[in-house]
Amino acid sequence: MNKEKIVIDSGLSSFFSLSEILKYKSLLNNLAKRDFIVRYKQAFAGIMWALIKPLISILVFGYISSKINSAESTALNFLYVASAMLLWQLFSSVFNDVSNSIVSNANLFSKVYFPKIIIPLSTILVCLVDFLISLIILIVLFIVSGQVVHWQIVLAPLFVVLTVINGLGLGLYFATINVKFRDIKFIVPVVLQFGMYVSPVIFNTRYYLDRLPEWLHWLFCLNPMVGAIDGFKYCLFGGEAIYNWTYFVLSIVVSFIFLFIGIKYFYKFERSFVDYI
Amino acid sequence: MASNVAIKVEGLSKQYILNKAGVSKSDTLYGSMMSGLRNIKNIATKKEREEFWALNDVSFDINQGDRVGIIGRNGAGKSTLLKILSRITPPTAGKIEYYGRMASLLEVGTGFHGDLTGRENIYLNGSILGMSKQEIDKKFDEIVAFSEIEKFLDTPVKRYSSGMYVRLAFAVAAHLDSDILIVDEVLAVGDAAFQKKCLGKMNDISSNEGRTILFVSHQMNTLQALCNKGMVLHKGQVSLNVSSADVAIKHYMQLANQVARSAVADRIDRVGEGKIKVTNISFFHSAQATEELITGQHIEIHVSYECKANYVGNHVNVALAIYGDDGVLYTVLNSENTGMTYQSVNGNGIFICTINKLPLMEGSYFINVSITESGITQDWVQEAVFVNVIAGDFYGTGKINPSSHKSILIENSWSKK
Numbered sequence: 005m006n007k008e009k010i011v012i013d014s015g016l017s018s019f020f021s022l023s024e025i026l027k028y029k030s031l032l033n034n035l036a037k038r039d040f041i042v043r044y045k046q047a048f049a050g051i052m053w054a055l056i057k058p059l060i061s062i063l064v065f066g067y068i069s070s071k072i073n074s075a076e077s078t079a080l081n082f083l084y085v086a087s088a089m090l091l092w093q094l095f096s097s098v099f100n101d102v103s104n105s106i107v108s109n110a111n112l113f114s115k116v117y118f119p120k121i122i123i124p125l126s127t128i129l130v131c132l133v134d135f136l137i138s139l140i141i142l143i144v145l146f147i148v149s150g151q152v153v154h155w156q157i158v159l160a161p162l163f164v165v166l167t168v169i170n171g172l173g174l175g176l177y178f179a180t181i182n183v184k185f186r187d188i189k190f191i192v193p194v195v196l197q198f199g200m201y202v203s204p205v206i207f208n209t210r211y212y213l214d215r216l217p218e219w220l221h222w223l224f225c226l227n228p229m230v231g232a233i234d235g236f237k238y239c240l241f242g243g244e245a246i247y248n249w250t251y252f253v254l255s256i257v258v259s260f261i262f263l264f265i266g267i268k269y270f271y272k273f274e275r276s277f278v279d280y281i
Numbered sequence: 282m283a284s285n286v287a288i289k290v291e292g293l294s295k296q297y298i299l300n301k302a303g304v305s306k307s308d309t310l311y312g313s314m315m316s317g318l319r320n321i322k323n324i325a326t327k328k329e330r331e332e333f334w335a336l337n338d339v340s341f342d343i344n345q346g347d348r349v350g351i352i353g354r355n356g357a358g359k360s361t362l363l364k365i366l367s368r369i370t371p372p373t374a375g376k377i378e379y380y381g382r383m384a385s386l387l388e389v390g391t392g393f394h395g396d397l398t399g400r401e402n403i404y405l406n407g408s409i410l411g412m413s414k415q416e417i418d419k420k421f422d423e424i425v426a427f428s429e430i431e432k433f434l435d436t437p438v439k440r441y442s443s444g445m446y447v448r449l450a451f452a453v454a455a456h457l458d459s460d461i462l463i464v465d466e467v468l469a470v471g472d473a474a475f476q477k478k479c480l481g482k483m484n485d486i487s488s489n490e491g492r493t494i495l496f497v498s499h500q501m502n503t504l505q506a507l508c509n510k511g512m513v514l515h516k517g518q519v520s521l522n523v524s525s526a527d528v529a530i531k532h533y534m535q536l537a538n539q540v541a542r543s544a545v546a547d548r549i550d551r552v553g554e555g556k557i558k559v560t561n562i563s564f565f566h567s568a569q570a571t572e573e574l575i576t577g578q579h580i581e582i583h584v585s586y587e588c589k590a591n592y593v594g595n596h597v598n599v600a601l602a603i604y605g606d607d608g609v610l611y612t613v614l615n616s617e618n619t620g621m622t623y624q625s626v627n628g629n630g631i632f633i634c635t636i637n638k639l640p641l642m643e644g645s646y647f648i649n650v651s652i653t654e655s656g657i658t659q660d661w662v663q664e665a666v667f668v669n670v671i672a673g674d675f676y677g678t679g680k681i682n683p684s685s686h687k688s689i690l691i692e693n694s695w696s697k698k
Binding site: 008009011013014015028029030031033034035038042045046111112113114116276278 | 297364365366367368369370371372373374375376377378379380381382383385387388391392394396397401404405408409410411412413414417460
């Protein structure tokens with residue numbers, strides 16, 4: 005018999021398998037497509053919301069930033085805030101949507117088998133599409149302000165990926181807890197709201213660190229979004245975006261530790277999700 | 282021949298932990314922390330928990346190309362078995378080996394989204410069932426033709442009738458290339474003609490293409506039509522291993538009868554003089570015993586009774602009180618009120634209550650039974666029988682009242698002046 009033999013046993017944890025994910029590639033696409041179509045269906049402004057939402061935040065916080073931080077020009081302040089805000093919103097939507105993805109798709113995996121990691125992965129695709137659309141804002145700001153583009157810009161996608169890794173790592177961990185404790189859907193928005201103010205979104209890392217006592221610096225940089233946002237700003241504006249390379253690398257290391265923990269935790273309980281949902 | 286075995290199940294068990302107090306206190310972080318504290322204080326929380334073996338040491342082999350009906354009462358473990366076979370939930374112990382691709386149809390239209398069109402849902406549902414885009418492309422026309430919804434392909438499925446919805450959903454699943462197909466009573470919906478079409482398709486799949494089918498249904502006639510083999514589960518264990526379908530159905534009927542009878546007759550928590558006693562309550566639809574009722578169905582409730590020797594009862598009144606599983610009284614069927622009091626009742630026999638159109642909506646119901654003679658209670662058994670009602674077409678219009686408004690259905694008509 006040349007058919008694949010499949011064994012189902014009582015082992016609880018399962019393992020990350022890229023080949024299995026590739027086998028379910030079309031499910032990944034179709035789930036993402038569903039979420040994307042449904043999200044903007046029956047909304048008058050439709051896909052424009054992907055622009056409006058970040059635009060409002062950028063206008064508000066860009067204004068605040070340029071009023072408080074007079075060291076830079078208004079245009080540059082807006083550009084800094086815009087680039088950081090877009091990345092932060094990508095992180096926050098990935099984190100939030102991944103956390104809720106397992107619970108909100110319970111009706112799928114309680115009826116059919118497929119690798120459950122497909123659900124958070126498809127969520128990420130939708131967030132990325134929104135992010136790409138919102139990049140229009142940044143491009144327009146660049147053109148209007150006449151800001152020069154550096155060669156490092158080719159590295160920018162790496163930091164978009166790092167942002168997704170941050171959201172995914174934390175999201176998978178919280179999604180797993182969410183299966184049993186629905187408190188998560190209240191906790192995540194609080195974490196995100198607080199998190200924005202301790203990340204270099206409204207002001208640069210330098211602005212924060214200059215005002216924080218020395219011993220708090222490393223704590224500030226344990227935030228994995230510090231590395232992603234600073235790296236992204238470095239790619240766009242060059243120069244001094246990265247305050248301290250040690251802290252920068254530390255933050256990136258934290259990102260990967262979070263991803264590792266998130267994946268590990270998710271796969272530890274993945275098989276028994278159905279029994280607790 | 283060993284290589285002919287399609288599915289091999291060995292010592293399969295599944296344990297669930299039930300929390301006696303209904304909703305677990307540890308379902309919130311706070312509750313979990315508090316129960317953690319209680320554990321530290323050494324106040325046992327074990328008492329609140331109860332182990333329940335949904336499946337207990339189940340072993341069987343299924344040969345390739347067989348169409349096996351899995352039969353059992355509610356709670357026998359059928360659904361758990363299907364869920365483990367389709368890899369939805371892991372077993373607590375034991376092992377399953379199978380060859381090739383398995384597709385499970387535990388629900389029609391898994392993942393169907395009301396806002397998506399028929400076309401979009403075919404791709405979504407197909408990919409959830411494990412089909413690649415190319416596969417769906419190849420089968421697309423066949424699926425559409427089978428489901429008979431060509432005209433509505435680009436309409437959101439929320440505007441579909443329930444019949445169209447089911448047809449489309451089944452069509453996708455039926456065209457899935459799998460070596461093993463698992464089907465859970467999805468055929469209970471849809472009109473008779475389409476049901477026939479589905480059965481034909483499933484027969485086709487297994488006899489012409491040599492695929493193995495596992496099928497669960499309460500409808501013995503459907504099982505008989507589709508399956509060549511059957512196995513019976515009872516209380517989480519194999520009561521009858523894979524045999525011919527007829528033998529399995531016979532075995533199941535005996536078992537069901539036994540359980541139902543012992544349930545009422547053996548009850549000791551009954552009130553009354555006991556000169557007449559209820560020995561059994563069963564439900565019949567078109568002269569066939571049935572365990573699950575369908576809204577709008579013509580049914581008979583058979584109340585079997587037994588009298589003490591030399592007893593003759595006059596002015597005997599039988600009453601059935603129907604309660605929802607939430608304890609709400611829905612109605613009382615009282616023979617006296619319909620003008621029927623039984624005279625010279627003796628020996629044993631059956632009181633029959635006929636309901637032309639069952640007015641109960643989808644859900645579970647308890648029935649209390651009482652027999653009185655000239656106003657004196659002879660036998661009164663609370664929660665004598667438990668019955669499930671499946672949603673059905675009460676008004677004959679294809680529309681079903683939403684189950685969130687559980688109530689008694691009443692015939693009515695509308696006009697305008």
